[in-house]
Structures are given as C-alpha cells and as structure tokens.
Amino acid sequence: LKTIDMRRAPPARGGFLSPVLLGHMRQTLEKKEQSLLFLNRRGYAPLTLCRVCGHRFGCPVCSAWLVEHRFRGQLVCHHCGHNERRPEACPECGTLDHLVACGPGVERIAEEVVAHFPDARTIVLSSDLMGGVRRLRLELEAIANGEADIVIGTQLVAKGHNFPDMTLVGVVDADLGLANGDPRAAERTFQLLSQVTGRAGRTGKKSLGLLQTFQPDHPVMRAIVSGDAEAFYEREIAERERAVLPPFGRLAGVIVSAATRAEAEGHARGLRRAAPHAADLFVLGPAEAPLSLIGGRHRFRLLIQGERRADMQ
Known part of the structure; x- marks a missing residue:
C-alpha cells in the first residue's frame, strides 16, 4: 500500500487520476490483470452550476445539491429521490451550453478511464445504474471470470467479492470520508479503505494499493499504509x-x-427546556441539522452528551 500525494502529483487539468495511478493502471493492463478504482460517490458529479451567473442546481425540497447522472441524463437528489432532466440552458439566466459539472462521481471517473484506455474493457459498479440487482450480479460474474480490465465502483465493491485477477486498487479520493463532522469518521474511513484495498492480490499475486490523498500524513492514511490497526485503535x-465520546461516554442526536x-425550531427549543437536569448529562443546541431540509420538512437537531453511566432514556 502507498499514498499518492496529490499536491505533488496532480492530475491533468480537468482530470481526477494522477499520472502515478495512470502509469500503474497501464502496467496492470499490459500484464493482462485487473484494476479497481474506488470512489464512494454515485453519479457523474455532485454539483452542476452555470458558469455565467453561478446558479447551482439544488433540490426544491431538500437543502442538498442535485447530483448529475449523465448515463440517465438526469439531476437527482440522493436524499428524497427528486429528479429532473438536465437542461441545456440555465434556468436562471437562460444561457445555453454553459452548465458545468463540479467534482467527480464514478460515472465521470469511467469517462476519464475510457479517454486514457479506449481499448480496455471497463465496468462501472454502482447501486443506481439501470438493470438493478440482476445487472449487478452479471457484472460481478464477468469481473470474476476475467471479462473486465478496469472496474470503477462505489462501496458495493468493498467487501464480499473475490476477483482473482485483480492486482491493483486505486482509491480516487481517500480523503472523502474524513470531513463530514462525524466523530466516527476516522474509524469508518479506516475500515472502508482497508476493505477496499484488500480486494487486490487475494489469490497470492503481487498486488498494489494506491491512495490518492491531499493528506498523506493523516493518521488514518499512515495506519492504512502501515497496516498497523493496533496503533490506529x-x-x-x-x-x-x-x-x-463513546465508548467512554454517551452521545445521541x-x-x-x-x-x-x-415550528421545527419551536418544538426543538421546547424539548430542550423540558429536558431533565442531571449532572452527568449535557444537552447541546438546538441548531439546524446538517441537512436542514429533507422532503420539504425543516429539521433541527439536539445533541445529548453524557457520562458512560448516564441514563439517557
């Protein structure tokens, strides 16, 4: 396992794969072995905006951006399911052909892979592609039978699959799960990336895992590369x-x-006032939830923190 410092080996303009990763993919193809590119983000791009007026496409009933799914020609909310056709013109200023996709999803990585390796047999594994479970099963069988050269996938590929010819795993954005504000973010990132990179070399072939990161010195990255789960723990x-924090205390939202x-804020403040006073419990908030609107409903959050022996019920 190795990290690729994206500050020192940046991708080409408009791309997301570093020259280092592309070089190893080329070598893997020449050996007639398989590569896996992992990115835990469905669709083509997480945000679409207008380069003229700056309009961003958001969900009308959620405080979330619409994700472009280019294979389907749609903009989709991953929280409530709202979807709409991707327009040619900006709905705000009316300008044609100036909508730009920002950031990568697995579909966009697949597009970049095809541009670099047009003759490679490429498969995208994502839970929201057409064909559902049946298509997914057929594609997993094709990969296991050596009928694919490059696989691009979300967390679907992280566990439970054995691909005997897969000798290279590249994590496109190893930093993705670290910045979500969840106290379990480091633990979850360590577990997920350890599972993903474990897809390579399961039959004893010489293998390589590469983590594209802007934080190669982050404790999670160092622990994954060293394989020292005990030190990370x-x-x-x-x-x-x-x-x-758990397991030394209790935390509830x-x-x-x-x-x-x-109405949402009023009920939340009422709950805060009604909370029993206890020396071993602290009620924080209310404040707007990280996603303050889902499906047309406004959301506020209270955090309750307490000592290990505290009775939160």
Whole structure:
C-alpha cells in the first residue's frame, strides 16, 4: 500500500487520476490483470452550476445539491429521490451550453478511464445504474471470470467479492470520508479503505494499493499504509477518552422535523427546556441539522452528551 500525494502529483487539468495511478493502471493492463478504482460517490458529479451567473442546481425540497447522472441524463437528489432532466440552458439566466459539472462521481471517473484506455474493457459498479440487482450480479460474474480490465465502483465493491485477477486498487479520493463532522469518521474511513484495498492480490499475486490523498500524513492514511490497526485503535481510543465520546461516554442526536422552520425550531427549543437536569448529562443546541431540509420538512437537531453511566432514556 502507498499514498499518492496529490499536491505533488496532480492530475491533468480537468482530470481526477494522477499520472502515478495512470502509469500503474497501464502496467496492470499490459500484464493482462485487473484494476479497481474506488470512489464512494454515485453519479457523474455532485454539483452542476452555470458558469455565467453561478446558479447551482439544488433540490426544491431538500437543502442538498442535485447530483448529475449523465448515463440517465438526469439531476437527482440522493436524499428524497427528486429528479429532473438536465437542461441545456440555465434556468436562471437562460444561457445555453454553459452548465458545468463540479467534482467527480464514478460515472465521470469511467469517462476519464475510457479517454486514457479506449481499448480496455471497463465496468462501472454502482447501486443506481439501470438493470438493478440482476445487472449487478452479471457484472460481478464477468469481473470474476476475467471479462473486465478496469472496474470503477462505489462501496458495493468493498467487501464480499473475490476477483482473482485483480492486482491493483486505486482509491480516487481517500480523503472523502474524513470531513463530514462525524466523530466516527476516522474509524469508518479506516475500515472502508482497508476493505477496499484488500480486494487486490487475494489469490497470492503481487498486488498494489494506491491512495490518492491531499493528506498523506493523516493518521488514518499512515495506519492504512502501515497496516498497523493496533496503533490506529490506540490513538483513536485515546482521543475518544479525552473527549468523553463513546465508548467512554454517551452521545445521541435527536432530530425534530416539521412543515415550517419556526415550528421545527419551536418544538426543538421546547424539548430542550423540558429536558431533565442531571449532572452527568449535557444537552447541546438546538441548531439546524446538517441537512436542514429533507422532503420539504425543516429539521433541527439536539445533541445529548453524557457520562458512560448516564441514563439517557
């Protein structure tokens, strides 16, 4: 396992795969072995905007951007399921042909792979592609039978599959799960990337895992590369103990949703006032939830933190 420092080996303009990763993919193709590119982001791009007026396509009933799914020609909300056709003109300023996709999803990575390796047999594995479970099963069989050269996938490929000819795994954005504000982010990133990179070399062939990252010195990256799960555990558990986070304390989130923002905030503040006073419990908030609107309902969140012995019920 190795990291690729994206500050020192950046991709070409408009691309997302570093020259280092592309070079190893080329070598793997020459050996007639398989490569896996992992990106835990469905669709083509997580945001579409207008280069003229800056309009961003958001969900009308959620506080989330619409994800472009270019294979289907749609913009989709991954929270409520709202979808609409991708327009040619900006709905705000009316300008034609100036909508730009920002950031990569697996479909966009597949497009880049085809541009670099037009003769390679490429398969995209994602839960939202046409054909559903039957298509997914057929494609997994094709990969296992050596009928694909390059596989691009989301967390569907992370566990439970044995691909005997797969000797290269490239994680397109190893930093993706680290910046979501969840106290379990480091643990989950370590588990997921360890599972993904474990897809290569399962039959004893010489293999390589590459992590594209802007933070090669991050403790999670160092732990994955070194394979020292024990050291990662000890560091993570020490940080949680200092912050009185689980398993040394208790942490719960309470989401209050309502048809209007004022109603949601009012109910949340009422809950805060009604909370029993206890020396070993702390109620934080309310504040707007990270996703403050889903399906037309406004959301506020209370966080309850307590000592390990505290009775949250």
